Structures are given as structure tokens and as C-alpha cells.
Amino acid sequence: MEALIDLGRQDMDPSRRSVLGAGLFSVALTIPCWPDVIGRAEAAESGRLSRIGMNEVDMVVAMTERVSDLDDQFGGRHARPMAASFMVNTVASYLHADASDSVRRAMLSAASDLLYLTGYMAVDEGLHGLAQRYYVKALELAVAAEDHLTYCTTLRGMSVQAVDLRHGAKARELADAAAAASPKAGPRMRAFLAGQQAHTAAQTGDRTNALRFIREAEAAMDRAESRGKPFGSYDPSSLNYHISQVRYELGDVHGAVNAMQQSDKVRHGVYRRARVRHRATLAERQLEIGHLEAACATWNLALDDYPMVQSGRADDRIRAMLALIRPHRRNASAGALYERARTVVRPALLA
Structure with missing residues (x-):
């Protein structure tokens, strides 16, 4: 679990994130196949700490669900460091603790799900290399837990990351x-x-x-x-x-x-973050087919939610909106949208 602890600590350190993530997506990434890693016990060394039971598993599951809810509603910019801290300070010790076989598998599964979620939030911030490292570790723990659901979900998440890039x-x-x-x-x-x-x-x-x-x-x-x-x-x-x-x-x-x-x-x-992104994408496509007024109306709906979302991908869509409507500011709807955006978006996006 030392690799997991190191990964989480690096993610908690803002000075390291740009080094870890930006521009490091690898199309040559080696994906651990299910049959190849069955039986790995490295992630589940026992005897180092006190014994754990299903209460600890349930706590990890509940914490992951809560962080996921926060991510859906507000974006992952603040939630991801919280997840990384929880992984380093709590989950890693549980993975080293003594436990029955059934509890160990359940804890591995719960940790895998948390890693997947943390990787997903790293994607949201454009930290693609960091996200891949979380995803690969999630796959390894899912295999050790014999958790096909999280294994498949993580592979799909990696596909979503790749197709978006x-x-x-x-x-x-x-x-x-x-x-x-x-x-x-x-x-x-x-x-x-x-x-x-x-x-x-x-x-x-x-x-x-x-x-x-x-x-x-x-x-x-x-x-x-x-x-x-x-x-x-x-x-x-x-x-x-x-x-x-x-x-x-x-x-x-x-x-x-x-x-x-x-x-x-x-x-x-x-799912507020998804609502912002998808409505902004819809507006871009409405503009592409020449429906400027409809696009402005849809972008205004996106702006209703945007101030409550801390998300790199949402920022990208709003940045694109500003660039796309700037040439149309003589239009009343586009001009009003642009002026409204100036009052709600972060100053960096207006540069």
C-alpha cells in the first residue's frame, strides 16, 4: 500500500499536481488484466494494525458516497483532496490491518471504488496522468477483491477519459x-x-x-x-x-x-456539474447549426448553475462559450449573455 499512500500524498500537495497530471495521458498505458493479477496479496498485507470489521468497510463506503454526492453537485476541485486525505490517513491503514477474508475483500472493493472516484475527479481537473494512476490502482484492488463491477466501471471511466481527449x-x-x-x-x-x-x-x-x-x-x-x-x-x-x-x-x-x-x-x-457541461455543449451545437438565440438561452441555463460548480471541465465549456459569443455581441441576446457571464465567471476565464 506504500504506492497508494504516495499517490494520495502527492495529490494532497498542490505544488506537485501540475507535475503529476498536466499533459501526461498515455495511450500506451498497461492495463492489468483480470486473470493476470488474481491472487495478488500485496494490497492486503495483514497483521500490521488492529483487526477491522464490516463497520470500517461501511464507513469507507459511506464516505465515498458522500464525496461522490459533493462531486456531482459542486465539482471535484475541493472534494478530491478530501478523498486523497481520507485514503492516505484512514483507508491505507485499513488495508494493512488484520481481517477475515470476507472483510478484506469488502475493504479492497470499497477502496477500489474510492480510487475510481478520485481518478474521475482528477480527470475533471485535467490532471490526466494522475487520473490514470488512480484508475490503474483501482483496477488492481478491484481484481484482488474479485469485484467485477468496479473493475468494469473503472475501465469504462478510462475509456471516457480517452474519448474526451x-x-x-x-x-x-x-x-x-x-x-x-x-x-x-x-x-x-x-x-x-x-x-x-x-x-x-x-x-x-x-x-x-x-x-x-x-x-x-x-x-x-x-x-x-x-x-x-x-x-x-x-x-x-x-x-x-x-x-x-x-x-x-x-x-x-x-x-x-x-x-x-x-x-x-x-x-x-x-448532477449539477453534468448539467452545466451538457447544456454548454448543447449550446455550442445549437450555434453550430445557426441557432444563435436558442444557443444563448441554453448557455444562460448553464450559467444558472455554473457559480456553484468547482470544475475544470465546466470551466473549459464556459471559456469556449465566451470565445464563441464574442463575435456576436452586437446581437441583443448574445450581448446580454456576455455581460451576464462577466459578472459570474472567474476572472481568469475572461482573459
């Missing part, structure tokens, strides 16, 4: 690996995985498989909606977001706008 081939490899590692996935999980496969296929120009995967995701979501509670945040809104991304990658901007509008219409819950 336009590394289409790597993104597709990771999305396919996630799907292959979950052969008995339920319908909502299958939709969760197939939607990402569709996006990566579209980005690599594979129209046939992009449309096949999105149809598969739609069929799986239809089955899932008649069953239990949603898997994480993947719901019809998320699926429509993927449909929009596929259509946009395949050159259908009007279709992408329609799907993104449907995504916004059916969104549930307080």
Missing part, C-alpha cells in the same frame, strides 16, 4: 475491455457499457458498429427501466447524451442537438 482507438480498446470483462451484465449495466462502445466506435469512424452498439444500449435501457433502481447515474438522460455524441461524431449535428435536448428534458437528480 480524442484518443479514439485507445478509448475503444478500453470500452471493449470493459464489456468483455462483464459477460453477465444486467440490462442497465449493458446499456452503460454499450453506450460508451457506441461513442468510441463513432469517434473512430466505425458507423456500422456505432449504430449497432447504440441500438443495443437502447434495447438494454428499455429492459432496465422496467426493473430495479438505476445503476449509478446511468439512466435515459445518460443514454440520450451518448446518442447525441454518436450522432455528432457521425456528422449529424441536428440529430445531436435533438438528442441532447431530450437528455436535458429527462434528467433527474442533482
